[in-house]
Amino acid sequence: xxxxxxxxxxxxxxxxxxxxxxxxxxxxxxxxxxxxxxxxxxxxxxxxxxxxxxxxxxxxxxxxxxxxxxxxxxxxxxxxxxxxxxxxxxxxxxxxxxxxxxxx
Numbered sequence: 268x269x270x271x272x273x274x275x276x277x278x279x280x281x282x283x284x285x286x287x288x289x290x291x292x293x294x295x296x297x298x299x300x301x302x303x304x305x306x307x308x309x310x311x312x313x314x315x316x317x318x319x320x321x322x323x324x325x326x327x328x329x330x331x332x333x334x335x336x337x338x339x340x341x342x343x344x345x346x347x348x349x350x351x352x353x354x355x356x357x358x359x360x361x362x363x364x365x366x367x368x369x370x371x
Contacts, residue, residue: 271308272328273319280308280317284333286359291329292339293347293357298323305356321357340365 269287272279282290297304303322310317321327342363351357 269332270328270330272330273321274325274327278319280310282308282359284331285337286362287329287331288337289339289343289347289362290357290359292344293351294321294327296348297321297351297357302352304351306351307356307358309359318356 268281269284270279271282271287271290294306298321301323303320306319306321308317308319309315340362342365343360346360346363347357350360
């Protein structure tokens, strides 16, 4: 279980390391282009949802508790990028099955 930290520890949410690795790529790409967006996430303790206005001027951290980098699912990255660019902003969607090319 990792942690997404927005500005301060008071603004943090626990997120599975695999999911967090995919979110990191999406957030990094959006903010690198200076594209602000909304990030809406369920709080792990069941206390509701939190919404973060993601802007390049606010410090963020992705704290991974695991030691291994997960394999990245490109289809999931594309789904998350599309959500982040949409009117409702970034939400964590279920991971789609990755299309793996057949070996020849």
